[in-house]
Amino acid sequence: MxxxxxxxxxxxxxxxxxxxxxxxxxxxxxxxxxxxxxxxxxxxxxxxxxxxxxxxxxxxxxxxxxxxxxxxxxxxxxxxxxxxxxxxxxxxxxxxxxxxxxxxxxxxxxxxxxxxxxxxxxxxxxxxxxxxxxxxxxxxxxxxxxxxxxxxxxxxxxxxxxxxxxxxxxxxxxxSLESIVLFMIIFLWTPPHFWALALFKSDDYGRAGIPMMPNVAGHRSTRRQIFAYALLVAPVGVLPWVLGYTGAVYGVAAGALGAGFIWYAWQVLSMEDSDKTMRPAKSLFAYSLLYLFAIFAFYLADSLASRWMTVA
Known part of the structure; x- marks a missing residue:
């Protein structure tokens, strides 16, 4: 055997x-x-x-x-x-x-x-x-x-x-320009989304030698950049309504979602350097996922509703 x-x-x-x-x-x-x-x-x-x-x-x-x-x-x-x-x-x-x-x-x-x-x-x-x-x-x-x-x-x-x-x-x-606007929403959303993750996973990235923003520029600089990108994401999210691609319902929803993004980013900006819980960064990371899903869900609903009304 x-x-x-x-x-x-x-x-x-x-x-x-x-x-x-x-x-x-x-x-x-x-x-x-x-x-x-x-x-x-x-x-x-x-x-x-x-x-x-x-x-x-x-x-x-x-x-x-x-x-x-x-x-x-x-x-x-x-x-x-x-x-x-x-x-x-x-x-x-x-x-x-x-x-x-x-x-x-x-x-x-x-x-x-x-x-x-x-x-x-x-x-x-x-x-x-x-x-x-x-x-x-x-x-x-x-x-x-x-x-x-x-x-x-x-x-x-x-x-x-x-x-x-x-x-x-x-x-x-x-x-088309409309599809490029959708591209821009995700493109500008990506840095604050991943930098929020990088803030509470900076030790992990440091061990791996990956030059994520918190490991290179520091947490304080990263928090400022997150807030700056939030100020860009919010209006770009409303841009489909401004350009006439969607209706007012989408515009209101996108505006509210963008305001929420800015508020969560402000919480991250206002974090104390001594805050080891990283709760604001974790909250922004979670909200950013909700934001992207919701903004595209409202866009889809608006497009389908407009098409249905046109056919009707």
């Missing part, structure tokens, strides 16, 4: 993992993917062109798969720093459940599959934008910006802002 046990071969002997489907699903960063899919769907549904329901479903699935592919490539490249950060140490690669080469292959295959399917079955403008989004997140942000500059989130935030533009292009085959 001992001889049998000693000679038993398993996947680990060949440098492979015994990952489960759940591990591969985790590589897709499902929580991030959910927000990407929602904002992309809003861009698709709000576009002034009726799209075939089957094509719409294919587009949303392709965008979801592309977003997941970006997450897998990000986890492949960042496996070394994920291993030293408390919030990421249990991800599939640093935990040893998935081999880096498997994650890389998984991400590349999904990237190609999502882009080609979107191009052949929907349109190549949307496919090109999806390909650029994957490239921007995996290469420009993950491989270059993240470890080289405290502006990583500011510039890299463009990757997370592209989904509604991709959705819009899937419906119309083009990019």
């Amino acid at each position: 001992a001889v049998v046990e000693n000679n038993r071969l398993n996947a680990a002997d060949f440098g492979m993992s015994e990952a489960t489907a759940g591990d591969y699903f985790a590589l897709l960063k499902p929580r991030v993917m959910a927000l990407v899919v929602f904002t992309a769907f809003v861009g698709l549904a709000a576009a002034p062109v009726a799209i075939n329901p089957l094509e719409a479903m294919i587009a949303v699935i392709c965008i979801a798969v592309g977003a997941g592919a970006s997450g897998a490539l990000n986890m492949w490249y960042d496996a070394d720093i994920d291993a030293v950060m408390a919030r990421t140490v249990n991800r599939p690669i640093p935990a040893g459940r998935v081999q880096p080469s498997e994650a890389l292959t998984f991400g590349l295959v999904l990237s190609a599959l999502s882009v080609m399917t979107l191009g052949f079955l929907v349109n190549w403008m949307a496919a090109a934008l999806l390909a650029f989004t994957i490239f921007f997140y995996a290469v420009v942000y993950t491989m270059w910006l993240k470890r080289s500059t405290p502006q990583n989130i500011v510039i890299g935030g463009a990757a997370g802002a592209f989904p509604p533009v991709v959705g819009w292009a899937a419906a119309t085959g083009a990019v």
Whole structure:
């Protein structure tokens, strides 16, 4: 029996993992993917062109798969720093459940599959934008910006802002000012959202050697910049109503949500340096997620309501 046990071969002997489907699903960063899919769907549904329901479903699935592919490539490249950060140490690669080469292959295959399917079955403008989004997140942000500059989130935030533009292009085959406004809402929302996280996770980022703003410029400077971005996010969130893309209900809701964003950012700005609980930063981080979901939900509701009234 001992001889049998000693000679038993398993996947680990060949440098492979015994990952489960759940591990591969985790590589897709499902929580991030959910927000990407929602904002992309809003861009698709709000576009002034009726799209075939089957094509719409294919587009949303392709965008979801592309977003997941970006997450897998990000986890492949960042496996070394994920291993030293408390919030990421249990991800599939640093935990040893998935081999880096498997994650890389998984991400590349999904990237190609999502882009080609979107191009052949929907349109190549949307496919090109999806390909650029994957490239921007995996290469420009993950491989270059993240470890080289405290502006990583500011510039890299463009990757997370592209989904509604991709959705819009899937419906119309083009990019418009309206879709760019949706892009700007997410682009300006990203720095205060992630810097709030970085404030109460600065030790984690410090151990990993990532130059997040609190670790480079200090907490006080980061809090001022968070507030400055909040002052930009709030009016840009109302811009769709100002430009006539939405009705007054959206305008009022966006104004109220923006005021809330500024209030939470003010609480962060007013924090004492001695506050170790980081409660205001945690509250802003949570509110910022609610803000983005709500602003896009109101935008979607307004677009669908306007379309329904036009048909009626």
